[in-house]
Amino acid sequence: MSETLATTVTPAGDPAADPAADPSYDPRTGAQHGSVPHTTPEHVAAILRRAQSAASVIAGTSPATRQGWLTAIADSLRTHEDELVRLAGEETGLGADRLHGELAKCATSTVFYGAVAAEGSYLGAGTEGIGGDSTLSRWNIPLGPVAVFGASNFPFGFGVIGHDVASALGAGCPVIVKAHPAHPRLSVRLAELVSDALERAGAPVGSYALVVGFDAGLQLVDAAEITAIAFTGSQGGGMALVQRAAARGVPVFAEMGTVNPVFVTTDAAADSAQIAAGFVGSFTLGAGQFCTKPGLLFAPAGAGIFDAVRAELRQAPSAPLLTAGIARGYRAGLTGLAEAAAAAGNAGADSAEADSAEADSAEPDSADGYAVDPQAFLVRLEDLHPGSRLLEECFGPVALVCEYEDAAAALDALTRLQPSLVASVFTGGPDDPESAGVVGRLLGQVGRVALNAWPTGVATSWSMQHGGPWPATSRSEATSVGAGALDRFVRPVAVQNADPAHLPAGLHPDNPWRIPRRIDGKLTLPAS
Amino acid sequence: MSETLATTVTPAGDPAADPAADPSYDPRTGAQHGSVPHTTPEHVAAILRRAQSAASVIAGTSPATRQGWLTAIADSLRTHEDELVRLAGEETGLGADRLHGELAKCATSTVFYGAVAAEGSYLGAGTEGIGGDSTLSRWNIPLGPVAVFGASNFPFGFGVIGHDVASALGAGCPVIVKAHPAHPRLSVRLAELVSDALERAGAPVGSYALVVGFDAGLQLVDAAEITAIAFTGSQGGGMALVQRAAARGVPVFAEMGTVNPVFVTTDAAADSAQIAAGFVGSFTLGAGQFCTKPGLLFAPAGAGIFDAVRAELRQAPSAPLLTAGIARGYRAGLTGLAEAAAAAGNAGADSAEADSAEADSAEPDSADGYAVDPQAFLVRLEDLHPGSRLLEECFGPVALVCEYEDAAAALDALTRLQPSLVASVFTGGPDDPESAGVVGRLLGQVGRVALNAWPTGVATSWSMQHGGPWPATSRSEATSVGAGALDRFVRPVAVQNADPAHLPAGLHPDNPWRIPRRIDGKLTLPAS
The missing domain is CATH 3.40.309.10 (Aldehyde Dehydrogenase; Chain A, domain 2)
Structure with missing residues (x-):
């Protein structure tokens, strides 16, 4: 699956000699160790085309199928924990204890988003009679390819892996991540692992890719294929994304933060x-x-x-x-x-x-x-x-x-x-x-x-709300942690007078996905 | 409750002589019949202050209480049906059959939004243990005062009354409506009826108000008190609102429509x-x-x-x-x-x-x-x-x-x-x-x-989706008709380690509102 990766690691060198690369620095010493070349516009365009092709395939998969993909990613992260923590330490200086903890939480969260998808409430599925022989059915469909702009401060939590990536995949969207320049080598390695895990788990080519470089990021924001953007970072960066994407009506879920x-x-x-x-x-x-x-x-x-x-x-x-x-x-x-x-x-x-x-x-x-x-x-x-x-x-x-x-x-x-x-x-x-x-x-x-608790602990759970009114985030209805994170990447559709062939399996009479559904106005749970 | 109304009807006159008024025309003849003065900036400011005061009071009411308010509005509309249809006919030329039908549907819809509020799924309520003695509870709170910019083409469906007003009130938000200039006299009369019905049903002063005039509308868009905007109309109008409100991060739910x-x-x-x-x-x-x-x-x-x-x-x-x-x-x-x-x-x-x-x-x-x-x-x-x-x-x-x-x-x-x-x-x-x-x-x-059905029939029901990708609307996740309409006007909050005193009654152990809740990750229904 290396074709979906945009980058390869180059040996250490003078970054001034290669303006088209992200140098890797060790915050503990300030020393540079290698760099990662930027993704070319042609390569970004190819990644976007593959993501769009993958989108309709993924949209047709069951939530349980995608749960399998996310579990495969989590397994791979756990298998490579020591290597990843070492690499993250070299690029973030955050210390091994913190990084082991963050990686473990990331793996657990990735599995959690799979469980949220499989539980199926996020689908908002329902069907009802609306008079005469007419029926109306409603459910949430994935938006399409999602661009994720990760943060510097959570190399495992918000970026190449983590909450945005896992919740978007869980909701049925291909993901293209823009690597944060603070940890380019880690980003490349993580993306290799995610791509390999997805391939082995049977996800279609184009389900996931990484791009490197500021210009590659801009290309994502402007690309017709990208249907939503998740961002974690500064107010300046988030606002710039919101403004740029507004021109074509693309939602930007920017978690920016204030005091x-x-x-x-x-x-x-x-x-x-x-x-x-x-x-x-x-x-x-x-x-x-x-x-x-x-x-x-x-x-x-x-x-x-x-x-x-x-x-x-x-x-x-x-x-x-x-x-x-x-x-x-x-x-x-x-x-x-x-x-x-x-x-x-x-x-x-x-x-x-x-x-x-x-x-x-x-x-x-x-x-x-x-x-x-x-x-x-x-x-x-x-x-x-x-x-x-x-x-x-x-x-x-x-x-x-x-x-x-x-x-x-x-x-x-x-x-x-x-x-x-x-x-x-x-x-x-x-x-x-x-x-x-x-x-x-x-x-x-x-x-x-x-x-009677400090704010820095954020549990990945059903009831977490990690968001807030503008300008703490760009969308107060959204959360970037917890079960609600999937809701950012879907939109409702209704079909009037649908046959089963027009509906997801979750709305077939026998409810094979075993999801909560609203039938004729009444919320019903699958038989336990 | 006439103090919450911004306008009184003036006798017929030359509109050129009074630029600060919306003239009323009969589309069947082109003749003018009276005009309605614009709301002054001072009056708009007072209306905004009252709405903000009302917001916290309404946010503390139960969904069933607001269901009562909406039923009272529907009853008043039915009581005054003939008068309203006559007035609407004079300002829209839409014909009595259509207008009787639209008003009846509006009354039914208004009652429906009350039922949706009382059913309580829109609250997204849940609580769970998150390790140790810690708990996390989550529910949706109303955003605050909502500005509604109604449409010319549905005098009863989308404007002074109708889907936006009823769903916002149902969700717990005060509403300020900008009268559409196509039917100023009808708007004033409808607003009187709504205000009176709300007052009689016990809603706080400031729950609802009408403003008239373009400048009054702009003042709403720019007002710090306004937390969300609902608009139905042209692409040009909707886009202008979206852009203007973006500067302060206020969501605009613009239903604009395309081919x-x-x-x-x-x-x-x-x-x-x-x-x-x-x-x-x-x-x-x-x-x-x-x-x-x-x-x-x-x-x-x-x-x-x-x-x-x-x-x-x-x-x-x-x-x-x-x-x-x-x-x-x-x-x-x-x-x-x-x-x-x-x-x-x-x-x-x-x-x-x-x-x-x-x-x-x-x-x-x-x-x-x-x-x-x-x-x-x-x-x-x-x-x-x-x-x-x-x-x-x-x-x-x-x-x-x-x-x-x-x-x-x-x-x-x-x-x-x-x-x-x-x-x-x-x-x-x-x-x-x-x-x-x-x-x-x-x-x-x-x-x-x-x-096998024409698109012009839009049922007000649990599964309706009246929205669509940009630029058909400004927010593809939103619907302006159906149960999901309430979701536009709330946002989630979480409280960690809450006592009952910090929670809405819907999250108290005995579930007095009898709403669906997610307890420790499991969706549970009230005992039937």
Whole structure:
């Protein structure tokens, strides 16, 4: 199946000598190890044609068939775990424990999306009489080839493999992935494994392919064959995709992320040391490169949360960021936050932090690669106004703490934040009088509220909602994790007066796929 | 509840003397009868504030409560049926039979959306364990105030009342309607009835309001309070709304419509007279002012379908179009079609039609109002190329016939059409060898395929899909008729480790709303 792969790994060389390649860097040292050539326009065009041919074949397969494909991918990932973790470590610097965990979760999630497809609710199948001899049947069909633009920060979770790829395949769509330039060699290897697994499992040629390079990505966005786009990354990148694809009406499911807030009630603040430890652990996880990173914590004044956070930070290790660009962005972001915090009148407890941010803003020693230190800033409630630099996401291990005098005012400030993917609320338990009100207010702002839990854990499950109102995502009805992820890649069709020959097997009278169906208006389950 | 109404009816007058009003015209005569003043910016702002206040109240109501509100609206419509049909006739010229039918269907549909809300599947409710003591619960919450831009052609179906309004209220969203300028007096009266019914049924102030005037509509599109927009109308209008609302990430559900195709197989063409009669009946229904109008019929050559269509047209009466602008557009469209058909080499059977179209292009005698004659053109398969004027929708009682020699080539031509809301396929029955292939091809192009039925009948039911790929609509996953219509106005949220106080009653252990729920991954139905 190597013909569906766009790239081969070239030996290490000077990237300046080959502008048509993605160089591979080790974030731990900054050293380059090889590069991967960009996919040519002709090759992208051939990949698109194959994907379109595959689309109608895949659309005719049963969900259980595609479940088999996804299981085969997961098996291959598990078989090659050590090799993949090593390669990912060389290109992300994320550390073996994190990468083993992410790969294991990815394999489990891939199997889960197969189970969601096989369960069949996503098909939205139903049939009914509509008067006289007329009938109407409805179900969801796959959109067609999907382009996936993966993220730098989850080499296994969101990209060449992971949630977008598995949910699109589960829904019956061929997938073409644009490799993230942060891990080109890993991308090529993963794509080989996925292509081989799909071929062995019987998926048609064209079900899956990888392309490399910015221009190849643009070609996907503009291609008539591409029917939907999934993106995980920055607001700038996501918005540019949304705008470009809008011209031909192609949906872009961009999970961009903003600042995720944490609210600590008065009752919960008693255990400030535990909250501070959890907060630092959460916002420095993966070197703070999570779209679910808690970026702004509201806690009652007088509980000493910010001091406790600073104490925790003294023990927090430095860690390499994913790319030189992210490291530069982080240092610039710290400078901006320090200036904004200082301008906002923070001459007190946080000035030391602001100073250290300034001191940190030089480029790192090359031997340290892209390593940075975690940081926290104290901010005032009244400075969290629309347009403030304090409210922009800063990718990396930095967060803000706001110590409020008045919970209601703090909640009002929360509603001035951009909507976000997730918020955490720490309460004193079910009897905490603030609990229900805070959650109710936050639900209007976010996709998920985590009660007495940190936002960085995202379970792949039936009820997960990993999304949120614009501009946290481009589509508030969508989720990129959990069973609902398949819904992004289908659309409903109805056929009036259909014979069985016009319908998927799931709507045949004997329900061979054993899926939930709405018959004459009544939701019915398959006999168990 | 008159404070929520933006307008009062003024006596007849010269519209030129009052640019800040929508004049009311009778399409049957062209005469003006009164006008309705535009809503001032201050009044629109007040309406928006009330809607936002109402939103959180409505979001806290049970689906059954809102079902009661919708039933109250339907009851009021039925009580005032004669008055409303008379008023609608004066502003649309659509005729009493059609208008009585449309109003009755609207009342039934309004009740249906209440039943869909109460059934509760639209809530997507579920809860599950996600490891340890952690739980995750998910359900759909209403987006907030919805702006509805209604259509000229369905005064009761899509506008001040009808599918968008009822499904948005059913989903828990306040609604602000922009009155269509084609029927301002009817809009005001309908809005009074809806507001009164809602008030009597206990809905909060701000649940519903009407605004009048182009500028008031723009103000809604730009208002921070508006969280979604539903539009039914032209491609130009829909696209403008989509583009404007994109700047702040507000979803626009625009049902715009394109040319809906009809495919007649060789087996089905034997009964050409019946097909021709059905076709003419369908494309002249409501003076051809249906978004589901069949605009292009493919039939095998030699069956004499076009001749039969022309014979039917000789008996088809002229009918007034809805507005002077639509009548002008129709005549210009006929001229364009005649030119395109002539340029495409149609010097034969259709030249008489082309001539009559030319002859018709003058402005009508004022005594005839906006009356026009139905028309048909014969076109060649090879002239149906992208960009051809023949493939643009022409609103009004006109359609094209294409007599094909080769069914496969005709199907290929069909895939060159813009995607559409609906296609009809006429077959010789279940044994027709062409049937399954034609339906399969068309499903990639449309939202609905009607087998051996004309496309103009749209049932309000659980399985209806009234939508289609871009640019037939702006969102191929959406439907503006049927149970799925509610899904446009909600988004999912998840709460981790929720107590009952954080959840809607539908997710309480005893399931008091008696809704389907997914518990630990398993879809469960309420005990019957």
